[in-house]
Amino acid sequence: MTRLPTVDDVGRAAGVSRQTVSNVLNAPDLVRPETRSRVEAAIAELGYRPHASARRLRMRASSTIGIRLDPVADGISGAVLDRFLHALTAQADARGLRVMLYTASDPADEVRQVRRLRDGADVDAFVLTSTFYDDPRTRWLVDNGVPFVTFGRPWGEDDVDAAPHPWVDVDGYAGVRAATEHLLATGARRIAHLGWPSHSGTGDDRRRGWRDALAAAAVVETPDLSIIAEDAVEAARAAVDLTLRTGGGFDGIVCASDSLALGALLALGPPAPDARPTPVIGFDDTPVAAALGLSSVEQPLELVAAGALELLFGPSGATLVERPAPGTVGPDAASAPLHRLVTPRLVIR
Numbered sequence: 518m519t520r521l522p523t524v525d526d527v528g529r530a531a532g533v534s535r536q537t538v539s540n541v542l543n544a545p546d547l548v549r550p551e552t553r554s555r556v557e558a559a560i561a562e563l564g565y566r567p568h569a570s571a572r573r574l575r576m577r578a579s580s581t582i583g584i585r586l587d588p589v590a591d592g593i594s595g596a597v598l599d600r601f602l603h604a605l606t607a608q609a610d611a612r613g614l615r616v617m618l619y620t621a622s623d624p625a626d627e628v629r630q631v632r633r634l635r636d637g638a639d640v641d642a643f644v645l646t647s648t649f650y651d652d653p654r655t656r657w658l659v660d661n662g663v664p665f666v667t668f669g670r671p672w673g674e675d676d677v678d679a680a681p682h683p684w685v686d687v688d689g690y691a692g693v694r695a696a697t698e699h700l701l702a703t704g705a706r707r708i709a710h711l712g713w714p715s716h717s718g719t720g721d722d723r724r725r726g727w728r729d730a731l732a733a734a735a736v737v738e739t740p741d742l743s744i745i746a747e748d749a750v751e752a753a754r755a756a757v758d759l760t761l762r763t764g765g766g767f768d769g770i771v772c773a774s775d776s777l778a779l780g781a782l783l784a785l786g787p788p789a790p791d792a793r794p795t796p797v798i799g800f801d802d803t804p805v806a807a808a809l810g811l812s813s814v815e816q817p818l819e820l821v822a823a824g825a826l827e828l829l830f831g832p833s834g835a836t837l838v839e840r841p842a843p844g845t846v847g848p849d850a851a852s853a854p855l856h857r858l859v860t861p862r863l864v865i866r
Contacts, residue, residue, distance in 0.1 A: 753780025
């Protein structure tokens with residue numbers, strides 16, 4: 518077996534001490550430029566790689582991000598968080614960071630899990646998903662000074678000018694508005710919105726995009742055009758079917774998720790001979806949508822993952838950035854924004 522090069526090997530090749538090599542690796546500003554260049558050349562020539570665990574002990578940092586592994590969802594829109602987790606893990610690895618998964622049965626249990634991991638120095642920072650109004654998880658993290666970022670806005674608060682914590686999100690309002698405007702441009706006027714109950718901040722934001730698009734086009738919204746269903750295919754099918762049976766008709770439907778869109782397609786059924794199919798647009802652009810030829814709004818999850826890491830660790834590297842206190846306004850806060858709002862892309866099929 519080939520022996521891996523050590524710090525001593527690098528020192529001998531560069532003609533410096535073991536401590537100088539350590540300084541180049543951990544505190545390069547302490548080393549003269551010519552000496553640093555000589556050590557870096559020896560590192561490259563020998564193919565030396567620092568021992569990650571030993572380095573974490575020296576730096577008193579775990580280089581680890583914690584994120585909850587969400588329960589298995591319906592396999593359609595639930596795949597979004599799986600894709601985000603994959604993107605986050607790949608990009609964290611490129612920075613020399615690790616991702617630790619944990620499970621939690623409810624928000625209170627997640628706070629307990631975060632406290633346990635933080636007290637054990639197992640995790641440097643956390644990424645929270647699925648934020649909601651009056652989220653107790655974010656309040657606890659802010660109050661206890663735990664570094665974290667959320668995939669999802671702090672709903673119900675001033676999340677731009679005085680963000681209570683770092684967050685990254687996809688602009689669902691813009692995505693649904695673009696979908697509605699696309700149907701309006703085709704001549705559709707009775708455009709329904711199929712969304713979640715109003716306790717969802719994300720759902721409310723997407724519904725608002727539909728309403729504003731109709732208002733801008735001077736199209737009157739009627740109560741039967743706003744359809745509510747839980748995020749499941751069968752629930753969506755039943756809700757649309759009930760609306761159709763009670764006299765509602767549409768020439769287009771925009772949906773808050775691909776799960777809802779699939780339910781709408783099942784309720785509409787195949788069009789009559791020579792009839793124009795009722796267009797349905799989903800949200801998330803899941804593999805199911807692509808397979809069915811369903812138009813949808815794509816969430817750029819690679820950009821979301823990149824934004825989450827940048828808010829925690831800066832443009833590159835694995836050292837947590839220092840930020841102004843939550844809610845701070847003024848020049849210092851402006852130089853270190855606490856949010857990223859990513860624009861989605863409408864995919865028409």
